[in-house]
Amino acid sequence: MDYITINSIKVPIEGEKNVLSLIRKAGIDIPTFCYHSELSIYGACRMCVVEDDRGKIFAACSETPRAGMVIYTNTKKVQQYRKLIIELLLSSHCRDCTTCQKNGMCALQSLAYKVGVHAVRFLNNKKEEKIDMSSPSIVRDPNKCILCGDCVRTCDEIQGLGVIDFAFRGSKMKVQPAFDKPLAETDCVGCGQCAVVCPTAAISIRTNVTDIWDAIEDPSIRVVAQIAPAVRVAVGDNFGIPKGENCFGKLVSALRIMGFDMVFDTSFGADLTVMEESKEFVARLASDEKLPLFTSCCPGWVKYCEEKYPEFADNLSTCRSPQGMFSAVIKDYFAEKDKEDGKRTMVVSIMPCTAKKGEILRPDNFTDGRQDTDYVITTTEVVRMIKQMGLQFTELENESADAPFSVASGAGKIFGTTGGVTEAVLRRLAEDKSYNTIREISYTGVRGFEGTKEATIELDGREVKIAVVHGLANSGRLLDRIRSGEASYDFVEVMACRRGCIMGGGQPSGAGPRTRRSRMEGMYNADASSNVRFSEENPAVRQLYDHFLAGKEHRLLHRNL
Incomplete structure (x- = not known):
């Protein structure tokens, strides 16, 4: 060797x-x-x-x-080289560190300390650039860019979009969209993967934390939170908790201490999605129309499909995302109580995803002109709120979600990882509801980190072909194969972010292979420890359909197309 x-x-x-x-x-x-x-x-x-x-x-x-x-x-020479590089980077860098969103988490700040840079010998002659706040999901601040190119390569190689690239030469070089357009006028889907890899705050998450604190202080507002499945296995990263550990109970406790009036689990909304999407899939199979059915849970994917592959837009499921369904149900459910109490209900979604900030503004996700989700904050934003509150997160007791939506099935919890939506739908469609069925479905090939996974199952005597794909570059390649006739499927699950929501643009960054694996295992452990494993067996879901949703399914649970 x-x-x-x-x-x-x-x-x-x-x-x-x-x-x-x-x-x-x-x-x-x-x-x-x-x-x-x-x-x-x-x-x-x-x-x-x-x-x-x-x-x-x-x-x-x-x-x-x-x-x-x-x-x-x-060596001494290596140390001098690194120190000089950091000095040169800092000389053209906006150094408002104490007020920067990345303060304490900035790679440039950390390395400046590590290599011993205590002063910068060079003047900053760089012209101040305008900050791009046109996107509802992310903020681009060119003044903090160090030209590492991480965002450029991620957008091009992982997501297949190429929204941003290098422009100009020498000292005038910068990273920008084509013709320096605002991000909102580009093909950006808001996935936030550029923000994940950015070592500084040149690209960061657009935050709404101040608005939420203001709402909590307002006695006329009932502030309700819903927590996405993938958040529970990542929120502990910044508090020294083992990677992938389920921190849902601690987060519920933290939110109540902060002042949220009610806290729910978006996994309940995922159960609703399973019910509606499986119904829609069976109907499309029977009519043999608009196949394959593409999932519509991921807003980054939905926007990508509409803009890059509009011929497949009709194949998208009409179902809202779990967030969209649950927010609509919450707003309607508390409408009468709001009148009685003289309040209004405000729904705050805690998501692993920056694209969700854009999803809530889409008119097809409104109910009778009403915006159902008022704000989306990401995992990293809720971590900041916990720290602002001064809470010792590791010492908090585990608490349960509030009634009447306190029960969520294991099938709803695995929505946070690639293949989870497909697995949950297959459980719903299976006739046998035993543990053996759960195990057999998990062995069909829908689990794992492969960029594109395929499976074939039998449903009502028909062979059903399934594909699971994550990462938009992988998705584009799969759509090209479907368009050319090279591949044919009946059901396709798509997630914009590699590995699914567990690695979304709003999750704590710096996650390597071990963290990815731990988060996925955390999702499956949350499923395995659930008392209810099938969405249709969730008693809270049954009660909602029997006593509240009857006749309202399309209005509250499907997009207004």
């Missing part, structure tokens, strides 16, 4: 594509800005420079390992 030597440590070469991977394999952490294992190697930031035994300096991310190499990661 071939080896290289890193700081006197012999490290075997086992298929690694670059020296950086071997350095990390040796347990040594060196700084990077532009390197992500899932993206193409850019090698622009030069923060990962190392020195070999001949005194040559090179970027570890773009250097192919060769047997016998001798590498030093922290």
Whole structure:
């Protein structure tokens, strides 16, 4: 076996594509800005420079390992290089750190401290750029951009959109949409994956936290929260809780202490989605029309389909997302009580997704002209609220969601991961409701991290072909195959973000392979520990259909098309 030597440590070469991977394999952490294992190697930031035994300096991310190499990661020369790079970046960077959304979580801020930059010798002659706040989901601040290119490659390679790119040359170079258009006038779907990889706050989540605090203080407003399935396995990341641990009960407790009047689980809304979407799927199979049925839970995917593949827009399910359904039900359910109490109900959704901020503004998600979800805040925003409140999150007791929507099935909880919607619908359509059925469905091929998964099941004597895809670049390739006739399906689940909502644009960033796996396992553990595993067996869902929803299903649970 071939080896290289890193700081006197012999490290075997086992298929690694670059020296950086071997350095990390040796347990040594060196700084990077532009390197992500899932993206193409850019090698622009030069923060990962190392020195070999001949005194040559090179970027570890773009250097192919060769047997016998001798590498030093922290020589005096390397330290000087890194310090100079940070100084140059800071010289053209907006340094309002104390008021920045990324304060305390900024990679540039962290590395400046790590390499020992205490002063910047160079003047900032950069012209101040206008901040782009046209998108309801994300904010683009060019003044904080360090030209690492992470957002450019993510949007192009992972999402297949290419909304932003480099423009101009030399000192005038910047990252922007084509012709410097506002994001709202581009093909941006609001997925927020650019914000996830941005090491600074050049791209950040558009926040509504102040509005929510104001509403909580208003006695005339009944503030109701609903918590998406994927939030529970990520909210603990910033509080030292093991990755993927289910923190739903602690979050319910935190929200009540903050002043929310009622707290619900969006998994209940997912149960409603399963009921309606499975009904719609059976009807389409019977008529053999508008197939394949595409899921409509993900707003980033819905917008992508409408703008990039409009010929498939009619194939989208007419169902609202779980958030949309649940908010409509909540507003209608409390309408009479609001009149009696002289209040109005405000619904705040806590989501893993930045695109949900745009979804709530779509007229086809309104009920009789009423906006059902008033605000969306992401997991990272609710973490900030918990810290603002001064709560010791790890010490909070576990509490349950409020009645009458306090029960959610395990099928609704797995909506947070890729394949979860499909699995929940298949459970609903299965005749046998035993544990064996749950196990058999999980083995059909809908679980896992593969970009595109396929399964075939038998339903009422008919062979039904299913596809599950995540990441918009993967989705585009699948749609091209369907359009050309190369592939044919009856049901297709699509999520805009890779691995599904557990890795949404509003989740805590810096999540590597272990975190992804832990979050997915956390979703399945939440399902396995549920007393109810099938959506149609949820007693709260049954009661809602029997006593409240009758005759209102289309008005409250489906998009106004």
